[in-house]
Amino acid sequence: MSNGLKSVTDQVSPASARDTRQFRKSAPSVDVAAWLAGLPAAQAQRQLGKLPLPRRAVVFAHLDLPLQVEFAARMPARDLADLVTQMDSDDRTDLFKHMDRRSQATLLENLPQSVRDDIRRLSSHEEGTAGSLMTTDFATIDARMSPQQAIEALRAQAVKREAISRPYIVDDEGVLLGSVELHQLIVAPDSAHVGDIMRRDPVSVTVDTDQEDVAKAIERYDLASIPVIHDDGRLVGIVTHDDAADAMQAATTEDFQRISTVRPFSESLRSATIGMLYSRRVFWLVLLVFGNLFSGAGISYFEDTILAYVALVFFLPLLIDSSGNAGSQSATLMVRALATGDVAMKDWGSLILRELAVAGALGLTMMLVVVPLGIWRGGYEIGLVVGLTMLTVVIIGSTVGMSLPFLLSRLRLDPATASGPLVTTISDAMGVLIYFSIATAVLDL
Amino acid sequence: MSNGLKSVTDQVSPASARDTRQFRKSAPSVDVAAWLAGLPAAQAQRQLGKLPLPRRAVVFAHLDLPLQVEFAARMPARDLADLVTQMDSDDRTDLFKHMDRRSQATLLENLPQSVRDDIRRLSSHEEGTAGSLMTTDFATIDARMSPQQAIEALRAQAVKREAISRPYIVDDEGVLLGSVELHQLIVAPDSAHVGDIMRRDPVSVTVDTDQEDVAKAIERYDLASIPVIHDDGRLVGIVTHDDAADAMQAATTEDFQRISTVRPFSESLRSATIGMLYSRRVFWLVLLVFGNLFSGAGISYFEDTILAYVALVFFLPLLIDSSGNAGSQSATLMVRALATGDVAMKDWGSLILRELAVAGALGLTMMLVVVPLGIWRGGYEIGLVVGLTMLTVVIIGSTVGMSLPFLLSRLRLDPATASGPLVTTISDAMGVLIYFSIATAVLDL
Known part of the structure; x- marks a missing residue:
């Protein structure tokens, strides 16, 4: 019926070779990643290659960063570029920052211009700030649209699927005006305009806001994501609640380390040397x-x-x-x-x-x-x-x-x-x- | 432009009496609640009464529980019943559990049958379990519907607005079959059926799953909410990611207390006696x-x-x-x-x-x-x-x-x-x- 709590505490993996295909196809991507991490490198790489590209990108992003770097180093340059292009912008920037200079250069060469610029921009932000956590995969609509027009506009946008759940409203200069949730567009009367139903002046942060403050704001206001703006008010990215929660959990672990007189480290304790x-x-x-x-x-x-x-x-x-x-x-x-x-x-x-x-x-x-x-x-x-x-x-x-x-x-x-x-x-x-x-x-x- | 980080670290309140009306109307509900908590009780009650009922219920739910109980005790029985009826089912159950027996009895008398049954059912679950965290405000659709039919069905459901963002698919007996996200329905071709696009066998928990395991599952699978099922597979509630995060934060605070040889307490340190x-x-x-x-x-x-x-x-x-x-x-x-x-x-x-x-x-x-x-x-x-x-x-x-x-x-x-x-x-x-x-x-x- 349900894979329920088994998947939380135990390692999830296909029960037999015959199940492998089904598991690859339908198991949650984080479980597929955990299974791959436990396989010998060559075998994991082969299994990864069998996944269709969009799913491959999602599964790959769930691997620990050192493992991502290792796998990336063994991939043909074109395959890696395709994979990176498909990844969420925050995840691919994290990967990029962990690669050596030479691999970075090769990767950039093979990427489309837009992705290259995106990585360059995102990787310039200081660690521990909203800028280093944010993704540029967000959807925008116009305040003058009707709900129906807005929904059509969202369907047409080539952003990651999740982003259309919470579109942001910007003016012609890209300045953030408001936010709305997809379900509000669905239930709004046809005669309304986005400007009428949006939340004006939504809670936002700037690129250099400390990541703990970002997480606290998301928690306080029960947000699915928080917009990140430049000093001039332009919307430049969003931080999603799950990325903020990961950052908060890491900060709490650092507090545990500090109170026990251990200088903070971010590596997993299990794999620490x-x-x-x-x-x-x-x-x-x-x-x-x-x-x-x-x-x-x-x-x-x-x-x-x-x-x-x-x-x-x-x-x-x-x-x-x-x-x-x-x-x-x-x-x-x-x-x-x-x-x-x-x-x-x-x-x-x-x-x-x-x-x-x-x-x-x-x-x-x-x-x-x-x-x-x-x-x-x-x-x-x-x-x-x-x-x-x-x-x-x-x-x-x-x-x-x-x-x-x-x-x-x-x-x-x-x-x-x-x-x-x-x-x-x-x-x-x-x-x-x-x-x-x-x-x-x-x-x- | 943005109320940004001011709202996270400082108390947010109207700058002057003239701003009060605007603040009540448009500030985030959690900020209105924080402002009310700082006012003398009679004044806070008066300001609360000026809010339209749906917003009043949301703001009220953001108050600390002892304050909710205090305010509830001063309200006319009918007003309280209206407010409670409007509250999210998990929030009103928490309030109910903190009231004394006499107030509980009076409240139940004044509530509609369906709300009364809902509170009775939810308050029977043990503290610290998925059952004690879950809400019954969820939306369901049928696997045989087209995306368009599903969206129409969701618009017609009298559930809390947020719930239609992630509807669940159940069979005629209410057994959980799958989950889907609203944005998937929006982008799906008209010829598809919900059964084709839903995620089958979604990760789920049972009513007596420990709340820390619930939070870990939500975090591992990056879920907005997790379905809670009975042993027979029937969907009985959902736990949302923000409620799970609150529970996780409380558990972490208990760990801090325990390692410093303080026996755990859940009250705020600021207001502890x-x-x-x-x-x-x-x-x-x-x-x-x-x-x-x-x-x-x-x-x-x-x-x-x-x-x-x-x-x-x-x-x-x-x-x-x-x-x-x-x-x-x-x-x-x-x-x-x-x-x-x-x-x-x-x-x-x-x-x-x-x-x-x-x-x-x-x-x-x-x-x-x-x-x-x-x-x-x-x-x-x-x-x-x-x-x-x-x-x-x-x-x-x-x-x-x-x-x-x-x-x-x-x-x-x-x-x-x-x-x-x-x-x-x-x-x-x-x-x-x-x-x-x-x-x-x-x-x-």
Whole structure:
């Protein structure tokens, strides 16, 4: 009946050689691509060649970029040019940008003028902007047309099929005036004009808008695509919701990497190499060693206290970890809320008061838990020292954790970068100093 | 020209009282909702009442649910019933589920039979499933129709406008046969039949499919909506891409919360109360105190070693943190890769070997960094002890961090839950034991 969820979690592939033809013909293109990616290169290339050109272009675009480049390198120049001409403009630009200079030149030579210009224009935009995400496959109509005329005009346009679902209205200079959806044209009375039913001044972005802002706009306004305009108002491309969602997912993955002190990388984790993972992880690990020297310095300053009460060392990992844990809770909640737009820079003032209340309550709870442990290990005085330290470090850790993402954001750094490591380092060093200072005072050393 | 990105990051509201009418009339509905949410309740209610009913229903659905419930409670029963009747079926079901029993009963009394049945049916599905996300606003056509007949049939259907963009084809029993897009009907030749151009056996989900799997399917196949079927194959609803994206974003936020040891909550962080935040954060903080007793126990076992070489304490926070940091890098990368589907359970075997290589390289680097520090603080023997410990704990921390998400997943727990805290606790305790064991051996105590 339905291929349902099998296709989501499992690899989909033809059950037998006899099924191959049927699978190639009717399976979703992303599943055909996944199947090809698992075959030996020569065999995959042969199977790809058996697909009719339009479907071949769609399936090819679903392959990972390194694989696309590899396949492209093995294709006769004319075949590749035909395939590239057929691909969506954003997909073929991505492929082009990943090819080496020599292959790029050969490809351009073989392409029709219009495609060549399109690739040159699109590949000039900076990565991470609306320009680098957009496609030039969009359909336009005139505000003076009747719905019937508009539908006829759309049928006649040689754009990719999906684009006619949401045509844009431009004036004679190509300036964006409005947007309409195909279903609105269908249900509109024959006497109406496109100008009457279109949405005027649609939400739009410019070529250099950050891709995360593009994705947020698409999500906020539940759009199928968003128009991209030049400073002069001319419509130059559209970003579709699925491409924006892919960009957003990549940005979220980067946030996960940053909060765990991994420098961001965009490759799939499954296919990442040892050298790449090493280089992304070693930076902060080493830097944090030097951060920890502050804690070490605190400890050596209090060596006499430690020698007098060696039981204090028992609680050292506990106190340091609790402070770091409370801080990382606050920091991570804030990093995510800033990323989704739930919280904005201006909210810091009101949030810090709430954070102090929450941290105070958490600190008191933690104090109640550790005081009996302190008494059990070293008597009432140790209980007092451990309890007071816990209360203080949880409050400080939380406050630092909550504030750092804002501070980094203010400094125009990514809030996720360094929040985690800085929280740990700061709360460790403060923890050591506070712990032994309180101990020295209470134990009268 | 364009309200562009202003609308994404800033609050959008009418510039003056004179603009209010224009803003109400033509601003995007989500912006009108955001503006209403910022007004005093009575004023917001008055402004809402000035909108024509269809727009009022759309704007109302964009308000946060607690605010919807509050407004609903102040509306005359008949007005509320009209509004609810006009709302999308998934949105009104969400509202219904958040009302108290008494208001629910009053509302149901005032609704037309068909709407009442629809709400009853939809609200019976479990939270987090396709059934709880789906809407019953979908359009169906017959496979035997010509494109022109199909378009006429769609114009005649009293469904929400957007639904006719992607009609579904069902047989006389309502069993799902295929899907088609409006633009395909527009460009199809008049002689064709819907059955010829539809996509057969479209990807579908059942009412109890997990919502994250629904979102993954929509993303993988770049769908505008996905059909939801009963076990007997009957089409009972659709989940649209924007609702699925909202569900996915909420799930990702939960993953962020879990990896930072905060128990998941779905409320906005901005409006969360002190009590709620306290209760979500205190659980793991306290539990981790008891985890840390293992480290403490290790320390007290080695008290004589510490008293003989108090300089060893200098490196304790550094070694413990490094192990925890390396482990949390691995754990977070894995949690995210499992969530996006980049990595699957069966990949553990091949990934663990790569992890050992990466961790070995990281451990050696960290060893080279700390050996000079050890020699400087306490001589060659301390340098040797600290270096060997660093190498060991980084490798162990990484391996544990990489493996825990898989283990939790195997035990049918969320991989993000407890990965962070367990990594910290395990690597702390192992770190203490390894450190002082190596020290005892090398220093010949």
